Amino acid sequence: EGPIERAKRPEDIPSQPFPLLSDFEWVDMDLTSQEDLTAVHELLYENYVEDQDATFRFNYSTEFFNWALKPPGWKKEWHVGVRVKATGRLVAFISAVPITLELRTRAIPSVEINFLCIHKKLRTKRLAPVLIKEITRRVNRHDIWQALYTAGIVLPAPVATCRYTHRPINWATLHDVKFSHLPPNKTKAQMVAHYAVPLTTSTVGLRRAVPADAPAIHALFDRYQAHFDLIQTFTRAEVDHWLMGGESTVDGASKVVHTYVVETEGKITDFFSFYLLPFTVLGNPQHDQLGVAYLFYYASDTGLDADRFDAHATAALATRLTALMGDALVIAQQLGVDVFNALTSQDNNLFMNELKFGAGDGYLNFYLFNYKSFPITGGINPQTKEIDVAARSGVGVVML
Numbered sequence: 001e002g003p004i005e006r007a008k009r010p011e012d013i014p015s016q017p018f019p020l021l022s023d024f025e026w027v028d029m030d031l032t033s034q035e036d037l038t039a040v041h042e043l044l045y046e047n048y049v050e051d052q053d054a055t056f057r058f059n060y061s062t063e064f065f066n067w068a069l070k071p072p073g074w075k076k077e078w079h080v081g082v083r084v085k086a087t088g089r090l091v092a093f094i095s096a097v098p099i100t101l102e103l104r105t106r107a108i109p110s111v112e113i114n115f116l117c118i119h120k121k122l123r124t125k126r127l128a129p130v131l132i133k134e135i136t137r138r139v140n141r142h143d144i145w146q147a148l149y150t151a152g153i154v155l156p157a158p159v160a161t162c163r164y165t166h167r168p169i170n171w172a173t174l175h176d177v178k179f180s181h182l183p184p185n186k187t188k189a190q191m192v193a194h195y196a197v198p199l200t201t202s203t204v205g206l207r208r209a210v211p212a213d214a215p216a217i218h219a220l221f222d223r224y225q226a227h228f229d230l231i232q233t234f235t236r237a238e239v240d241h242w243l244m245g246g247e248s249t250v251d252g253a254s255k256v257v258h259t260y261v262v263e264t265e266g267k268i269t270d271f272f273s274f275y276l277l278p279f280t281v282l283g284n285p286q287h288d289q290l291g292v293a294y295l296f297y298y299a300s301d302t303g304l305d306a307d308r309f310d311a312h313a314t315a316a317l318a319t320r321l322t323a324l325m326g327d328a329l330v331i332a333q334q335l336g337v338d339v340f341n342a343l344t345s346q347d348n349n350l351f352m353n354e355l356k357f358g359a360g361d362g363y364l365n366f367y368l369f370n371y372k373s374f375p376i377t378g379g380i381n382p383q384t385k386e387i388d389v390a391a392r393s394g395v396g397v398v399m400l
């Protein structure tokens with residue numbers, strides 16, 4: 001395992017931007033300005049990823065970008081836009097944010113590439129490879145040579161493949177928007193009852209995290225995720241940002257990322273987090289938005305000191321995570337979420353059957369740019385693609 005290309009130096013990298021078609025120009029988006037944040041939001045609102053049937057489109061808010069694109073170490077020159085020279089109209093975007101990866105305990109200073117978006121009217125102009133080459137140049141100029149990215153499509157050699165899973169919370173709405181279907185031998189009332197979630201949480205000591213919890217969360221999280229093969233490691237400032245919300249917080253609470261802790265006798269024994277990212281529903285008379293939560297990072301000290309494959313420790317962790325994530329569903333329901341999404345990564349397979357997560361028909365492939373790695377299990381059987389509960393995933397990193 002290791003870098004593919006021999007190490008270059010920043011001074012070997014061109015200082016001039018990659019050539020663009022003559023009608024277009026590169027622009028560094030200024031995401032400290034509401035105007036540019038809104039321009040990026042609108043471009044993606046109208047042109048970003050949709051599901052197969054063009055029923056749903058991601059709806060990333062400007063608060064979401066304040067969180068996702070401005071972590072510690074963020075750079076304006078890594079928020080790359082393409083404008084039409086004549087009109088100034090934003091027609092494409094790609095971003096990089098700094099992340100420290102660890103692959104089997106080897107630290108890899110990297111970036112995370114995300115939000116590659118090209119206006120629908122400019123597809124098939126081969127703009128995507130140009131955007132990727134330009135963001136690579138801008139990152140290399142800062143002496144970073146590896147990158148993490150995900151895609152629904154299969155490109156050469158994913159480092160891991162995980163499967164989408166969904167836990168319906170508001171089954172009736174999911175049925176209205178044709179995401180969930182009524183099985184032939186069931187009634188709507190039975191489906192609604194099957195997915196009913198309690199109105200209140202049950203874990204003793206569960207509460208919203210506050211900034212003062214960050215050191216304890218950081219210590220627990222470092223210990224917990226040491227057992228995965230591919231993780232994102234966090235500085236204290238990165239815990240403050242990614243788990244406490246950073247700039248997306250208004251009066252201490254983020255509207256995007258929601259983090260909860262379990263405090264038992266003055267000690268933080270567990271935490272979990274999820275982020276809210278709605279879908280725009282296309283062409284539906286009853287609903288134009290779908291409330292979606294995505295499981296983010298979590299940790300528990302249950303069974304932490306045992307060997308990862310110790311059956312008793314695993315069973316104890318499964319029980320604990322089932323209780324915690326059951327409460328995450330309750331909190332998501334209180335926030336108006338219609339479906340709670342998770343991947344087969346992390347230790348999610350330990351609770352998803354018990355909590356009625358169902359396998360989706362989407363897959364998320366993880367890619368490492370310029371780094372050769374042995375494959376990592378994504379929590380599914382490579383042949384059947386079915387969720388493999390026994391094979392807990394080696395993927396600890398979560399991509400937005």
Ligand SMILES: Cc1c(C(=O)c2nccn2C)oc2cccc(OCCCNCc3cccnc3)c12
Nearest residue numbers: 049051056151152164165179339341342343399400
């Ligand atoms: C996306 C997504 C969906 C859906 O598409 C979906 N849920 C309810 C209705 N729909 C249509 O379901 C998931 C389950 C787990 C993780 C996920 O995503 C993980 C993070 C995705 N990163 C963004 C991304 C962008 C482009 C391609 N792939 C991923 C998803």
